Amino acid sequence: RKGKTPEEVVKRYLQKVRNPPEEDCTICMEALVGPSGYKGPGVGSISRGESVGRLAQCGHQYHVQCLVAMYNNGNKDGSLQCPTCKTIYGVKTGNQPPGKMEYHVIPHSLPGHPDCKTIRIIYNIPPGIQGPEHPNPAKAFTARGFPRHCYLPDSEKGRKVLRLLLVAWDRRLIFSVGTSSTTGESDTVIWNEVHHKTEFGSNLTGHGYPDPGYLDNVLEELKAQGIIEDEIQQ
Ligand code: APR
Ligand code: ZN
Numbered sequence: 095r096k097g098k099t100p101e102e103v104v105k106r107y108l109q110k111v112r113n114p115p116e117e118d119c120t121i122c123m124e125a126l127v128g129p130s131g132y133k134g135p136g137v138g139s140i141s142r143g144e145s146v147g148r149l150a151q152c153g154h155q156y157h158v159q160c161l162v163a164m165y166n167n168g169n170k171d172g173s174l175q176c177p178t179c180k181t182i183y184g185v186k187t188g189n190q191p192p193g194k195m196e197y198h199v200i201p202h203s204l205p206g207h208p209d210c211k212t213i214r215i216i217y218n219i220p221p222g223i224q225g226p227e228h229p230n231p232a233k234a235f236t237a238r239g240f241p242r243h244c245y246l247p248d249s250e251k252g253r254k255v256l257r258l259l260l261v262a263w264d265r266r267l268i269f270s271v272g273t274s275s276t277t278g279e280s281d282t283v284i285w286n287e288v289h290h291k292t293e294f295g296s297n298l299t300g301h302g303y304p305d306p307g308y309l310d311n312v313l314e315e316l317k318a319q320g321i322i323e324d325e326i327q328q
Contacts, residue, residue: 108147121160130157190266193219206304207247
């Protein structure tokens with residue numbers, strides 16, 4: 095958010111805690127009643143009386159300085175995620191590089207979904223240079239295996255997943271830049287935490303059909319990124 099300091103962003107989601115409990119802050123592992131264990135740039139401006147905050151929705155408590163440090167380590171998009179229960183405050187976005195997402199219906203059925211056609215999603219991301227939100231800013235990144243083709247049943251639930259994936263794409267949450275766990279290559283485009291089915295008629299990689307639990311699993315993964323059906327109306 096332009097104009098908002100990290101401290102202002104964090105405080106937007108916090109309630110004041112006058113008497114902190116005799117517990118440790120799970121970010122720095124130091125007592126909540128004592129100072130933040132986080133030593134780094136940009137701390138020290140928070141006065142004693144407001145050193146502990148309670149996240150308004152989930153109620154988890156932390157040193158305010160620890161939350162500010164955590165926020166500064168992320169992509170500073172104005173959102174905050176509780177490190178304990180993963181509740182999201184604001185709108186979570188990712189660091190997916192620029193590219194294209196397209197989809198169309200193909201007149202064939204997926205294994206396990208004999209009664210409907212298939213949605214094919216095509217992701218295309220070219221290689222490029224990492225931005226400040228990436229692990230190694232100004233360094234090149236590679237992009238392997240693009241265009242990547244993914245499949246959903248063209249059923250009501252499959253179309254719902256597609257709508258949510260389109261939101262995830264806009265919020266830059268489908269891909270990330272990092273080290274591929276499959277190839278070991280670093281500074282490359284990798285899938286983020288939302289699983290896709292990249293095999294159509296077979297299941298050699300485990301990323302194919304049939305998989306009766308897939309649509310529910312991916313809906314859960316989207317929810318963990320803060321993407322649920324209600325949000326589409328906004
Ligand atoms: N299809 C779909 N998802 C996959 C695949 C695949 N072939 N391989 C891995 N994943 C999932 C993993 O289960 C993990 O959750 O992506 C996540 C990140 O894994 P990485 O190996 O780090 O991701 P990436 O390098 O992007 O994927 C490797 O996927 O689509 C293919 O062409 C791509 O061969 C490459 C492979
Ligand atoms: Zn702390």
